[in-house]
Amino acid sequence: MPKKIVIIGAHAAGCDATSAARLTDKNAEITMLTNEKHVGYSRCGLPFVLGGHIKSFADLIVFPQSYFRMMKIDLKIETNVTNIDVKAKTVEFQYRDGRMETLQYDSLIIAAGARSVIPPIKGREKRGVFTLRTIEDCERIEQAMKEAKSAVVIGAGLIGLETGVAFVERGLKTTVVELLPQVLPAMLDKDVADAVQKELEGKGLKIITGRSVDEILGNEKVSGISVGGEQVPADIVVVATGVRGNTELAQKAGIELGETRLIKVNMRMETNVKDVYACGDCVETINLITKRPTVCQLGTTAVRQAKVAGTNAAGGYAIFPGVLGASVTKLFDIEVGAVGLGEASAQRAGIETVSASFTGKTKAQYYPGALPIKVKIIAEKETEKIIGGQMIGGEGVAQRVNALSFAILKEMTVKELAKAETCYAPPLAETWDPITLTAQMLLRKLK
Amino acid sequence: MPKKIVIIGAHAAGCDATSAARLTDKNAEITMLTNEKHVGYSRCGLPFVLGGHIKSFADLIVFPQSYFRMMKIDLKIETNVTNIDVKAKTVEFQYRDGRMETLQYDSLIIAAGARSVIPPIKGREKRGVFTLRTIEDCERIEQAMKEAKSAVVIGAGLIGLETGVAFVERGLKTTVVELLPQVLPAMLDKDVADAVQKELEGKGLKIITGRSVDEILGNEKVSGISVGGEQVPADIVVVATGVRGNTELAQKAGIELGETRLIKVNMRMETNVKDVYACGDCVETINLITKRPTVCQLGTTAVRQAKVAGTNAAGGYAIFPGVLGASVTKLFDIEVGAVGLGEASAQRAGIETVSASFTGKTKAQYYPGALPIKVKIIAEKETEKIIGGQMIGGEGVAQRVNALSFAILKEMTVKELAKAETCYAPPLAETWDPITLTAQMLLRKLK
Numbered sequence: 041m042p043k044k045i046v047i048i049g050a051h052a053a054g055c056d057a058t059s060a061a062r063l064t065d066k067n068a069e070i071t072m073l074t075n076e077k078h079v080g081y082s083r084c085g086l087p088f089v090l091g092g093h094i095k096s097f098a099d100l101i102v103f104p105q106s107y108f109r110m111m112k113i114d115l116k117i118e119t120n121v122t123n124i125d126v127k128a129k130t131v132e133f134q135y136r137d138g139r140m141e142t143l144q145y146d147s148l149i150i151a152a153g154a155r156s157v158i159p160p161i162k163g164r165e166k167r168g169v170f171t172l173r174t175i176e177d178c179e180r181i182e183q184a185m186k187e188a189k190s191a192v193v194i195g196a197g198l199i200g201l202e203t204g205v206a207f208v209e210r211g212l213k214t215t216v217v218e219l220l221p222q223v224l225p226a227m228l229d230k231d232v233a234d235a236v237q238k239e240l241e242g243k244g245l246k247i248i249t250g251r252s253v254d255e256i257l258g259n260e261k262v263s264g265i266s267v268g269g270e271q272v273p274a275d276i277v278v279v280a281t282g283v284r285g286n287t288e289l290a291q292k293a294g295i296e297l298g299e300t301r302l303i304k305v306n307m308r309m310e311t312n313v314k315d316v317y318a319c320g321d322c323v324e325t326i327n328l329i330t331k332r333p334t335v336c337q338l339g340t341t342a343v344r345q346a347k348v349a350g351t352n353a354a355g356g357y358a359i360f361p362g363v364l365g366a367s368v369t370k371l372f373d374i375e376v377g378a379v380g381l382g383e384a385s386a387q388r389a390g391i392e393t394v395s396a397s398f399t400g401k402t403k404a405q406y407y408p409g410a411l412p413i414k415v416k417i418i419a420e421k422e423t424e425k426i427i428g429g430q431m432i433g434g435e436g437v438a439q440r441v442n443a444l445s446f447a448i449l450k451e452m453t454v455k456e457l458a459k460a461e462t463c464y465a466p467p468l469a470e471t472w473d474p475i476t477l478t479a480q481m482l483l484r485k486l487k
Numbered sequence: 488m489p490k491k492i493v494i495i496g497a498h499a500a501g502c503d504a505t506s507a508a509r510l511t512d513k514n515a516e517i518t519m520l521t522n523e524k525h526v527g528y529s530r531c532g533l534p535f536v537l538g539g540h541i542k543s544f545a546d547l548i549v550f551p552q553s554y555f556r557m558m559k560i561d562l563k564i565e566t567n568v569t570n571i572d573v574k575a576k577t578v579e580f581q582y583r584d585g586r587m588e589t590l591q592y593d594s595l596i597i598a599a600g601a602r603s604v605i606p607p608i609k610g611r612e613k614r615g616v617f618t619l620r621t622i623e624d625c626e627r628i629e630q631a632m633k634e635a636k637s638a639v640v641i642g643a644g645l646i647g648l649e650t651g652v653a654f655v656e657r658g659l660k661t662t663v664v665e666l667l668p669q670v671l672p673a674m675l676d677k678d679v680a681d682a683v684q685k686e687l688e689g690k691g692l693k694i695i696t697g698r699s700v701d702e703i704l705g706n707e708k709v710s711g712i713s714v715g716g717e718q719v720p721a722d723i724v725v726v727a728t729g730v731r732g733n734t735e736l737a738q739k740a741g742i743e744l745g746e747t748r749l750i751k752v753n754m755r756m757e758t759n760v761k762d763v764y765a766c767g768d769c770v771e772t773i774n775l776i777t778k779r780p781t782v783c784q785l786g787t788t789a790v791r792q793a794k795v796a797g798t799n800a801a802g803g804y805a806i807f808p809g810v811l812g813a814s815v816t817k818l819f820d821i822e823v824g825a826v827g828l829g830e831a832s833a834q835r836a837g838i839e840t841v842s843a844s845f846t847g848k849t850k851a852q853y854y855p856g857a858l859p860i861k862v863k864i865i866a867e868k869e870t871e872k873i874i875g876g877q878m879i880g881g882e883g884v885a886q887r888v889n890a891l892s893f894a895i896l897k898e899m900t901v902k903e904l905a906k907a908e909t910c911y912a913p914p915l916a917e918t919w920d921p922i923t924l925t926a927q928m929l930l931r932k933l934k
Contacts, residue, residue, distance in 0.1 A: 094853060094854060363908060368910040368911065370912060404529060406547060407535070438916040439887050439916075441909075442886070442920060442922075449908070450894070450897030452897055457893075461811050462892060464786055466532045466541075467817040469885040471499070473889060
């Protein structure tokens, strides 16, 4: 009898879990259920379609229909899972036409993702107020942009800033409003965030931090917002204040949630219920530095967890030990990246840190086009191990974040990084890369 | 009594050793001796001036005269060191006007560098035959380029290819001839080198490998070369077949050379003679993987060794454990990099390897401008540790080389790299970076 594997969700986590399951078991009967119409596309690409960098939403499809046929996956789109019975090992779902069906499973993978949430701001029901999570969301925003001259984005996280930048690039007068006193609060320390904010403001994006939106203004249609008494006109308001993991089905089925209120899994991505795995935005994961559960709803985390969940669900063996939270983005032509803990997040975890910042160049000082790059490195005080890095600069940020990610993973000390070998050529790098120079500055502080 | 420190050489190694010595001992009497007129400039930048990317040779000066004044360094240019007496602890040298002088030292640092060597090819004395090591060399080439239509470069190492590319960029019909069967033989395995060669040929650089130059043709002035019976016309011939470390003075003074015929030093960069240190292109160094002496005449190695030599010479303590040989260059718009051992160099060292190659993209597949990048990763068979990486691609090569450099330094295994966390954003990187995907392919081969 072929193994029956059911996967709920068909984006990064769902599709990668499915691929891993198929690679592990060629004969398994694999069924995917998703309530969406469009599947297997890159959500992270959405703001860049809005910004005009990518031609169409269709370009974002990473797993086309042909992929599911080739992999012999029974993909059921626009189906709504109504119940999971972990004792009977069944999943009950409803087709769009109302028809119900129940599937038996040997292994179940919950990759149910997350959804945008709009905080209870007065006026949030008005026409012209959007969230940005799906192609459908973006199509509605695209449509609204045709007649819009100005926009407000609420929330200065990655999605919020990427969307704000996209609006400016498309010619809209745009303001981003953030409740916390800095942009990218989950990613950067305030000093680096302030450098990012200054750069973005220099490119024409207005940013208000440390203020909450009092009200979304307008009649039936949005006309602006009121923030700290000030009125900001806007034809479009995008709310990007965060997402909430889709954990309701799991919870109803008796699957345990963790302290972050996301699904709790072990290193094999198995929930507290045997044969039920979970991955992606709906699970919590272990931070490799603090060793504590954390919320890390990144695409990179989703695909890595999914590979492990899919392998195990199909009878293989793989583990996902946790995350460092390496992330990066490009805002206008400014690259911003981070990995590990910042000073602030380390402090919240009770870790004492020493840190140093340095601004160097991305090429030899004398080479035309050399761009400034600001690097901040954070070390744990007692062990002198690197625990975090943050960067803002013109080029090479993503790969420098990766280099620091490897360094943190392998418990490199500040001293080791300060003398670590890097490569050099005038058009591409300095003899001492800015990350090694930052480590040298940090080393002097540790002495 | 202030400590007397004498440094022979005033380029990367000499200048960085001087800086480190000054930082370690504010009161030392520091004298630098160099037979050159121009000091403290970036040799690695020379081909890029020839190519027109950098405006003038003056731009390459990293340590201007003001630097030596500020650091209270007695810099004696155009002086020729004639003798080192390690018993009397003196250095004898001659000024340009013939006057001799003898300096007492407490610590001596030999950073005498290397010089270009021209193999005994028939016709090598003709006008129009050049080497490329100094600003003066380049000025002569620049002058000759004014009336030249074609060029030949003998040697397809880093300098040879960079110079060949510069000539093409300046409109010269150019051929590079390499004795060995591949380009960049000291840096890359043949498969990766062949990919580089194909790219360069596609951009208009003619390359002949596996053939030696029979003769440089012409009367008093060069008119071409004869290679394997074929005649290649050339108004300029640049010989870039390698350099030889300037070890004669040291040898004469009784300082021991190692098995590579370069000066032998310990981890403190001290020679077999007490208080005599050496660094840069004139010393051999330990390869961190083979643990054997190696020749690694890179700028990055020079500055790292120099920092250690200067610190120790001034009474401090620092060690330089060895090299991985991380190197990179940009040829036209193609980035090429390597670190650690290739399959061929590992084989020569008696190390059994498993390797895998993979061609991925530098951005999300769907993002406009995503460029192909070919990655090869080499692992030691028994321990499954990463011991080398080679890359060719459009962007991000230098920082990926650095990431692998950190991985090798910290003894990362293939399995660890295959699941290591990297960052992702559609305009900057894929969810699985090509280096992690290459490691995944390699992992399958190890099973």
